[in-house]
Amino acid sequence: MNKSFLHRAFLYRQRVFVRADLNVPIAENGSIKNDKRLRAILPTIAHIQKHGGKVILASHIGRPSGNGLDHHLSTRNLMSWFEEHGLEIEFERDLLAAQTNSYHNPQRIMLLENLRFFAGEKNYSIPFAELLSNVADIYVNDAFGTMHRNDTSVSLLPQLFLPQNRGWGLLVDLELEALEALHDSPKQPFMIVLGGAKIIDKVGLLSNFLAHHIPPAVIILGGKIALPFLAAGGSNLGASSPTDEEIILAQQILSQLGQTKLLLPVDFVVTTDLTQTNDIHTKSLTEVTSNDIIIDIGPQTVQLFAQSLVWAKTVFANGTMGINEAPHDSVGTEGVLRAIAAIDGLKVAGGGDAVAAIESLGLGNQMTFLSTGGGATLAYLGSENPWATVPGLKALGPAA
Numbered sequence: 576m577n578k579s580f581l582h583r584a585f586l587y588r589q590r591v592f593v594r595a596d597l598n599v600p601i602a603e604n605g606s607i608k609n610d611k612r613l614r615a616i617l618p619t620i621a622h623i624q625k626h627g628g629k630v631i632l633a634s635h636i637g638r639p640s641g642n643g644l645d646h647h648l649s650t651r652n653l654m655s656w657f658e659e660h661g662l663e664i665e666f667e668r669d670l671l672a673a674q675t676n677s678y679h680n681p682q683r684i685m686l687l688e689n690l691r692f693f694a695g696e697k698n699y700s701i702p703f704a705e706l707l708s709n710v711a712d713i714y715v716n717d718a719f720g721t722m723h724r725n726d727t728s729v730s731l732l733p734q735l736f737l738p739q740n741r742g743w744g745l746l747v748d749l750e751l752e753a754l755e756a757l758h759d760s761p762k763q764p765f766m767i768v769l770g771g772a773k774i775i776d777k778v779g780l781l782s783n784f785l786a787h788h789i790p791p792a793v794i795i796l797g798g799k800i801a802l803p804f805l806a807a808g809g810s811n812l813g814a815s816s817p818t819d820e821e822i823i824l825a826q827q828i829l830s831q832l833g834q835t836k837l838l839l840p841v842d843f844v845v846t847t848d849l850t851q852t853n854d855i856h857t858k859s860l861t862e863v864t865s866n867d868i869i870i871d872i873g874p875q876t877v878q879l880f881a882q883s884l885v886w887a888k889t890v891f892a893n894g895t896m897g898i899n900e901a902p903h904d905s906v907g908t909e910g911v912l913r914a915i916a917a918i919d920g921l922k923v924a925g926g927g928d929a930v931a932a933i934e935s936l937g938l939g940n941q942m943t944f945l946s947t948g949g950g951a952t953l954a955y956l957g958s959e960n961p962w963a964t965v966p967g968l969k970a971l972g973p974a975a
Contacts, residue, residue, distance in 0.1 A: 580742025586628035592711035596718035597634035619744035630684045635691040708735040717744025722967030723954040730966035753944035761889040765791045770798030771894025779957030785831040797896035813867040842873030870904040871897030877910035888920035916941035925952030
């Protein structure tokens, strides 16, 4: 794929619709708790403005209930942040007015209202897409984290622009570069480290890599998604026993392993009451009883995983090893992430929980790339041909 659509596009005096991911946490007083996603869009904005384009900035924030205005989730709350960072910006709630006003003041960003305030955004609405398309001459998606969604602004709107007038931004450039290296040519030994709660979210990724011409050397599983694999092998997991459906999914993956080595937990941190911090114990896999609730991997498992990761040249990590909400159930996650950070090779992490844990531990600078996508990253890596299956990429057309 030829990268850098923006470097090829003619932007001078063009109105550029930028679908961004500005879904930041906003406090009750309107202040922004974490501005990482806002900072991430600045290079794309700067590039468009440098080349004479007018930025029409659009995003969703949160999940508004019903139709109507939720002031707490309005993109108007982002105005002061952009102004504080030296950008001229105006807010436009009326999309009909935006069609006329979008021609004014080329160096002033036009920020549209939260797209999810409009019913058409989640309904794959042609009329809503047409309304948005009239605001701009060029479409740019720089919100990789939404690429797996069928939202109108992601999967339908770009199709209303000519192929030469639709593409992706500089942030998505970085995503595609990092994920393509994993998807197409990971340097061996390649290891996948997965945690989290839902095995169904990871099945596509595991199946795709195991069928790949360069399958991973090792798959490391922690968190709740490891439990169906242990249960499939006959282990008793007490109160944390997985469902029959989860075990069936695990058996499907086990049947595909081939030469790939699977590492599973050998001990756990458990409790019999999630509300009690003094009822925390470490038990081997065979010691887990019917009353035990598994909340993290144990120290022997951390050591086992770390010893294997020493040999890795490529690692993809997603999810956490435990509940990861308190110190006693996040030790396993910290141990595994520190082992990954120490590797001399390509280290990519994706998904909100994993990235948040990496950043809280101060390990971000030791990772090669932190993907802004959770579901989008899994969808990309879980597809043989992402440009044909991931809605946001498919709508942009085949890779050039």
